[in-house]
Amino acid sequence: MNKIEFLTLTEKISDGTATDEEIRLYNAYYNSFQKTSGAWVEELLGNQEEIDTELSAHIRAAVRQPHSIRKVIWPRIVAAASIILCLSIGGYFLLRKPSAQQTVRVSKNDIAPGGNKAILTLAGGQKIVLTGAKNGLLANQGNTRINKTADGQLVYDASKSESGTTIYNTMTTPRGGQYHLTLADGTNVWLNAASSIKYPTAFNGDERLVEITGEAYFEVAHNAAKPFKVSSGGQTVEVLGTHFNINAYADEPAIRTTLLEGSVKLTINKQKAILKPGQQAFISGGNNDLIKIKAVDVNEVMAWKNGYFIFNDENIESIMRKISRWYDIDVTYQGDMTGKEFVGSVSRFKNASEVLRKLEATGIIHFKMDGRRLQVMP
Known part of the structure; x- marks a missing residue:
């Protein structure tokens, strides 16, 4: 273990x-x-x-x-x-015995965790709020039927005779949202909070190309005749059929692509790299877009999809970015945060105050929350 x-x-x-x-x-x-x-x-x-x-x-x-x-x-x-x-x-663990000096202060109304929330934008600009939409047929785009299932998933069902002009839709999750989407080719996509994906309602050409911002996990349907490509932040990931995660938030220091199964090829600024399962490609704009590859724990990378925050020697600023996106809160800092790193695990389906208390239990960080404004203090 x-x-x-x-x-x-x-x-x-x-x-x-x-x-x-x-x-x-x-x-x-x-x-x-x-x-x-x-x-x-x-x-x-x-x-x-x-x-x-x-x-x-x-x-x-x-x-x-x-x-x-x-x-x-x-x-x-x-x-x-x-x-x-x-x-x-070594390191700290979030579930240690709580410190007697724990000082997290929360306003009267606690903040609930995020959930299945997203907005679908159709080709003509019409927007459908998926959270309140009824199950069943939501719209037709060309010969493609768009359905919302009983478990809150969005599924595209394209006619095999689909041809002609390519029609694009966009799904966007707000802060505090996530969503599961099945594309017309059978590929499954899970969007994390504050993310988006632009995709065709049917894949008519000789490739399957989508664009994302934020974070998304893909389980790509195999089709040797049509490579699947994901564009994000200047990089392109190409696969035939595989499982991988891309973290491309604008406020993160790098784009991270992690491979769980199969094989993927990354391309950025004429650089190319091949990933093996368990590897992560790290591309930082501050380092002339050089591709660096390292082995990672995929359980940690996929924690968000599996309903957990997992921190492995992670600094407080990185942790707060995750919490800010999932609970839709604004974070400010008071004092020096240097060297404050954490190891631990906590469910993403707890209220914000409970997650913060577990962080405070380490005794090296404290919080003050007012509405959706959170102040972080040493």
Whole structure:
């Protein structure tokens, strides 16, 4: 089990969403650490024998409950195990025992997490707010039918005889929104918050070209005769059929393309690069658009799609950009934020105040929220 997997599992256990098998896996990993590390710090973790007793009791109680109604609340145990992990790998973990000086202050009305929100812009300029749109047929574009499914997905159904002028639609998610789209060729696209995708209602030519801003995850339908291309921030990603994620937010320092399955070719300013699964291409405009490739943990990259924030030695400014987009809040800073990096996992479906409290529990950052304005302080 790697660090990200452990952090995600810990969060699921804290939420009460872990399965019996996941709880057993957590217990086995915890016990394995006990045997191999020996680095127990009682002033941080408490009495080791007492923690072991409580851990066993909580796991036995959780395993006895059916999956559908399990609600396991054991912050002290999660806190202890979290600190154990930190002692072995370094860094901070969000679910540590809360600091007594925790000062997050939230206005009367808390901010709920984001959800399925998007606006569809048709070729003629008509806009359809998908959040309130009824299920079923929304529009016809040429010979393509646009349907909204019961689970909130937008699906394009193109006639095989589609030909002639290419018609483009655009889907845009606001801050606090995300959406799942199935293109006419069967390719699935998930848009993160504050993102957009422009695409043809049917792929008539010898290639399938779409354009994105923000962040999107693609599961491309295979078609050897028609390469699938994604344009974003000056780069082009070309595939035949594969799974990949592109993060191309304008306020991020670089464009990141991460490959999960298959193979992709990147092109920017006459540079080309081929990615293998588990690799990420990093293109920074401040470095003459050089393509850099590194191995990454795809679980961390795909956390947003899977309903989590996962931070792996991530600085507070980067974390706040994610939180700002998902909760639709404006962030300002007071004081020096240098060196404030975090490791941890928290559900994206918690209210903003709960996410902020978990960050504050580290004791190195504090917040003051007024409406949708958030001030970050050391």
